[in-house]
Amino acid sequence: MKIVYTDALIIxxxxxxxxxxxxxxxxxxEPLILSLVPAKRSHSVxxxxxxxxxxxxxxxxxxxxxxxxxxxxxxxxxxxxxQIVARMFAHMAPKAAREMAxxxxxxxxxxxxxxxxxxxxxxxxxxxxxxAHGLITARDFGGTKKWRTCYxxxxxxxxxxxxxxxxxxxxxxxxxxxVEALALIHDGGRCxxxxxxxxxxxxxxxxxxxxxxxATGGYGRIWGVSTNALINEGMGAALVLETGVARLGNMEAVxxxxxxxxxxxxxxxxxxxxxxxxxxxxxxxxxxxxxxPEKKELASRDVVSRRMAEHMRKGKGVASPYGxxxxxxxxxxxxAHIDKNLREVKDICQYFLGIDPAKDYIPVRPTQHYxxxxxxxxxxGQSPWLQGLFSCGEAACWDMHGFNRLGGxxxxxxVVAGMLVGEYVADFCQSAEGDFSFSTALAxxxxxxxxxxxxxxxxxxxxxxxxxxxxxMEAVMTDSVGLFRNGPALETxxxxxxxxxxxxxxxxxxxxxxxxxxxxxxxxRLPRMLKVALTVALGALKRTESRGAHFREDFPARNDRxxxxxxxxxxREGDALPTLDYEPLDVMFMELPPxxxxxxxxxxxxxxxxxxxxxxxxxxRAAELDRHAVQSHLMSFKQYLPERYRGRNERLDEPLPIPPxx
Amino acid sequence: MSRTLTFTVFRHNPxxxxxxxxxxxxxxxxxxxxxLFIALTRLRDEQDPGLNFDFVCRAGVCGSCAMVINGRPGLxxxxxxxxxxxxxxxxxxxxxxxxxxLSVNTGKWMRAMSExxxxxxxxxxxxxxxxxxxxxxxxxAEAVYELxxxxxxxxxxxxxxxxxxxxxxxxxxxxxxxxxFRLDPRDVRSDADFxxxxxxxxxxxxxxxxxxxxxxxxxxxxxxxxxxYLRRSMVRQGVW
Numbered sequence: 001m002k003i004v005y006t007d008a009l010i011i012x013x014x015x016x017x018x019x020x021x022x023x024x025x026x027x028x029x030e031p032l033i034l035s036l037v038p039a040k041r042s043h044s045v046x047x048x049x050x051x052x053x054x055x056x057x058x059x060x061x062x063x064x065x066x067x068x069x070x071x072x073x074x075x076x077x078x079x080x081x082x083q084i085v086a087r088m089f090a091h092m093a094p095k096a097a098r099e100m101a102x103x104x105x106x107x108x109x110x111x112x113x114x115x116x117x118x119x120x121x122x123x124x125x126x127x128x129x130x131x132a133h134g135l136i137t138a139r140d141f142g143g144t145k146k147w148r149t150c151y152x153x154x155x156x157x158x159x160x161x162x163x164x165x166x167x168x169x170x171x172x173x174x175x176x177x178x179v180e181a182l183a184l185i186h187d188g189g190r191c192x193x194x195x196x197x198x199x200x201x202x203x204x205x206x207x208x209x210x211x212x213x214x215a216t217g218g219y220g221r222i223w224g225v226s227t228n229a230l231i232n233e234g235m236g237a238a239l240v241l242e243t244g245v246a247r248l249g250n251m252e253a254v255x256x257x258x259x260x261x262x263x264x265x266x267x268x269x270x271x272x273x274x275x276x277x278x279x280x281x282x283x284x285x286x287x288x289x290x291x292x293p294e295k296k297e298l299a300s301r302d303v304v305s306r307r308m309a310e311h312m313r314k315g316k317g318v319a320s321p322y323g324x325x326x327x328x329x330x331x332x333x334x335x336a337h338i339d340k341n342l343r344e345v346k347d348i349c350q351y352f353l354g355i356d357p358a359k360d361y362i363p364v365r366p367t368q369h370y371x372x373x374x375x376x377x378x379x380x381g382q383s384p385w386l387q388g389l390f391s392c393g394e395a396a397c398w399d400m401h402g403f404n405r406l407g408g409x410x411x412x413x414x415v416v417a418g419m420l421v422g423e424y425v426a427d428f429c430q431s432a433e434g435d436f437s438f439s440t441a442l443a444x445x446x447x448x449x450x451x452x453x454x455x456x457x458x459x460x461x462x463x464x465x466x467x468x469x470x471x472x473m474e475a476v477m478t479d480s481v482g483l484f485r486n487g488p489a490l491e492t493x494x495x496x497x498x499x500x501x502x503x504x505x506x507x508x509x510x511x512x513x514x515x516x517x518x519x520x521x522x523x524x525r526l527p528r529m530l531k532v533a534l535t536v537a538l539g540a541l542k543r544t545e546s547r548g549a550h551f552r553e554d555f556p557a558r559n560d561r562x563x564x565x566x567x568x569x570x571x572r573e574g575d576a577l578p579t580l581d582y583e584p585l586d587v588m589f590m591e592l593p594p595x596x597x598x599x600x601x602x603x604x605x606x607x608x609x610x611x612x613x614x615x616x617x618x619x620x621r622a623a624e625l626d627r628h629a630v631q632s633h634l635m636s637f638k639q640y641l642p643e644r645y646r647g648r649n650e651r652l653d654e655p656l657p658i659p660p661x662x
Numbered sequence: 663m664s665r666t667l668t669f670t671v672f673r674h675n676p677x678x679x680x681x682x683x684x685x686x687x688x689x690x691x692x693x694x695x696x697x698l699f700i701a702l703t704r705l706r707d708e709q710d711p712g713l714n715f716d717f718v719c720r721a722g723v724c725g726s727c728a729m730v731i732n733g734r735p736g737l738x739x740x741x742x743x744x745x746x747x748x749x750x751x752x753x754x755x756x757x758x759x760x761x762x763x764l765s766v767n768t769g770k771w772m773r774a775m776s777e778x779x780x781x782x783x784x785x786x787x788x789x790x791x792x793x794x795x796x797x798x799x800x801x802x803a804e805a806v807y808e809l810x811x812x813x814x815x816x817x818x819x820x821x822x823x824x825x826x827x828x829x830x831x832x833x834x835x836x837x838x839x840x841x842x843f844r845l846d847p848r849d850v851r852s853d854a855d856f857x858x859x860x861x862x863x864x865x866x867x868x869x870x871x872x873x874x875x876x877x878x879x880x881x882x883x884x885x886x887x888x889x890x891y892l893r894r895s896m897v898r899q900g901v902w
Contacts, residue, residue: 037716037726037769038726038768038770038773038814040769040772040813040814041718041719041725041769043718045719045723045724046721046723046724094791095791096791097795098789098791098793098794098795099789101789102785102788102791102795103783104783104848106803106804106807106810106846108800108804108807109797109799109803111800133797134798134799135794135795152807152810153804155807155811158723158810159810163783166776166782166783169773169776169782170780170782177769178761178767178769200762200767201677229718229719229720230717230719230720231718263695264695264720266720266721344723347722347740348721351722351740352695352697352722352740354742467707509711510711510712511711511712513675515675515677516677516714516761516765517712518706518712519711519712522711647792650793650794652794656792656793
């Protein structure tokens with residue numbers, strides 16, 4: 001048996017995983033990254049529009065700070081997030097953006113003086129301050145009070161991923177490319193690493209590590225049409241489910257992005273609307289102001305997507321051979337702006353649609369985009385049920401997005417989580433818990449089991465067809481576990497997915513190879529994907545309320561009284577379905593008590609403690625203390641941060657109180 | 663009028679000594695808006711479940727799917743079959759280790775190139791992340807990003823005459839990286855430092871100026887101009 005020992009095994013080579021590895025390496029430990037693909041090809045590369053960080057440099061960002069970013073994030077989550085984590089995130093985001101600048105990201109910068117922008121369909125002149133010249137600028141994004149989204153044209157994820165990958169290379173961190181973790185090695189209480197398959201040779205290796213970090217991204221590919229890369233099949237979530245002890249959180253919380261092109265499902269950035277683009281219907285009519293008069297096209301993503309679907313249900317969609325769609329109109333921005341700030345969008349339109357977005361409308365439709373749910377961890381990114389198992393980025397539910405993520409908060413989360421979880425993993429490795437003796441017998445048993453299973457799958461001569469099962473799973477998820485959900489459809493979905501899971505174990509294989517063989521890969525991933533799909537569907541069925549992106553037509557109210565909680569899912573060995581339980585969110589500890597997001601008609605069943613907590617908060621705010629003091633009284637969080645990251649963020653309008661030591 | 667497409671696809675498993683490199687022919691009915699991603703996925707799903715190829719983003723941004731399409735390197739995911747004749751030949755990108763069929767190991771090549779050229783931002787001391795970031799001229803940031811848009815797909819290496827003759831040639835991808843960091847005011851390296859890594863025949867002086875790299879670059883990077891400027895600077899560095 002081939003065994004590799006390392007301090008920290010990072011499963012996933014995207015932004016979150018690589019940034020985590022850098023933090024661990026800088027603490028004097030040896031991290032090792034596993035990646036399905038060359039690390040620079042990870043899905044982080046597809047983030048287009050930008051990263052939220054409250055730098056407050058540009059004129060429309062003036063007055064921005066952590067408080068505003070925190071409140072936008074909590075409102076965006078429909079109060080489903082962990083407010084401590086959202087606070088830590090808002091505090092860290094400016095540091096992360098500045099670290100990216102220091103490492104090489106060529107953020108777009110503020111240019112002093114007048115410039116013209118499009119706001120609400122009108123051309124407006126903004127005047128930037130002299131003092132801000134050359135600092136990182138920001139654009140508008142949905143659901144935010146300030147222009148806070150830092151960007152490099154519309155290739156932000158690319159610029160960030162290349163910068164972080166280059167640092168990984170500079171710091172000599174090994175990346176094993178084209179490998180896949182098949183199982184976590186654990187004894188029911190302690191995670192000890194993973195059994196890993198080489199996707200080229202088919203060889204299995206046991207990687208033994210003090211800490212194992214799941215940073216595998218989302219599970220969008222269980223839907224038929226998704227903006228996600230093809231590798232986002234939820235294998236990280238499946239690895240955790242198959243431990244039988246560690247749990248996933250809020251798997252039913254899934255975001256549908258308003259503007260993916262039809263039919264390819266490729267994303268065009270929210271930056272299109274942030275920069276002034278409009279949504280129009282079959283008549284060329286701008287419909288969003290009728291539904292959301294205040295935020296219009298820049299309401300939160302869950303809201304815009306639902307409004308678009310609602311409008312299409314009224315017969316206002318544009319008919320096409322691929323189903324109805326709506327139009328995204330960025331012609332109003334002009335060719336010069338598109339050539340400079342929306343160049344990927346222009347490329348996508350040109351290559352996949354054969355249109356010029358400076359002249360033509362873009363056909364768009366809400367499409368699966370982001371997984372708010374994932375591996376449930378505490379604020380340190382560690383699983384409470386399996387010591388030594390960590391997770392970060394989109395793969396994790398630590399949980400800063402609750403039931404809806406704001407645009408620009410995902411790439412921001414990847415690097416922030418990497419900065420924090422890297423420190424916590426290092427702390428863990430250097431603590432008594434991290435110091436521990438591995439069981440090679442356990443590793444061998446785990447490896448032998450995986451090898452036997454692969455051989456059995458490869459020899460499979462059953463009657464079932466993997467492609468047909470997969471397409472059916474995708475259709476069930478799209479039809480019944482999509483933007484609008486209801487009890488009877490979800491019941492049927494759970495039943496059918498269960499049937500597909502049983503059938504997926506009786507596949508007929510046409511080839512034999514155990515090495516680079518895509519048929520084998522599909523065959524062993526399929527039951528895992530179905531387990532993830534079932535966890536999503538069952539969570540959606542049981543959550544009889546509407547919150548953020550989870551919308552139940554039969555339970556349209558947000559029900560804080562009964563459902564202000566987080567879904568936890570565990571799949572016990574031998575069970576046909578996951579076991580769900582719920583973790584309450586405590587209103588009395590919230591800095592921002594549950595309220596109305598301001599979209600549509602208020603439809604909330606209040607939690608019994610909300611009024612009391614709101615009164616406490618109002619009283620504290622009336623005291624007119626410094627904002628940091630108020631914050632600290634309401635919900636103290638800095639003690640949870642690694643010491644090196646506790647400092648305040650300097651801004652043009654907020655110089656640091658004490659000059660830093662020379 | 664819908665066409666029937668004929669695909670001639672390179673097939674070979676280099677780990678199987680019994681498997682000689684060969685091509686296999688497939689037929690597929692063309693559908694509206696069909697890309698080579700859609701076509702190859704259908705071929706695998708419907709006709710040949712063992713066919714190896716690489717797609718990740720399928721949106722033209724990750725650089726995974728470069729292959730030789732009717733004799734020309736390009737990104738398969740964003741190539742519409744409507745823009746090709748009914749006879750389509752697909753071969754793996756030359757210049758890289760073959761994994762199988764249309765899949766090659768660009769990742770390994772690119773990491774080795776980055777390590778050799780030290781292709782990352784070099785600074786003397788890292789900034790304190792609590793403090794305001796150092797300002798940069800907006801035009802400079804835009805110019806750096808322009809060169810930073812490379813997706814390491816390998817098309818430029820596959821289209822390069824020198825790379826055919828010299829396996830150690832860093833290719834346009836490598837020289838563009840040097841140009842990118844050289845342009846970046848945050849990078850502390852001088853031309854003398856850059857000369858150390860590209861000032862020979864495996865670097866800037868190996869380029870024969872055939873400029874196939876620029877012809878096939880899917881991101882339309884200004885490789886010709888960058889190579890020319892870099893060569894002039896490196897000559898100056900080498901002479902003085």
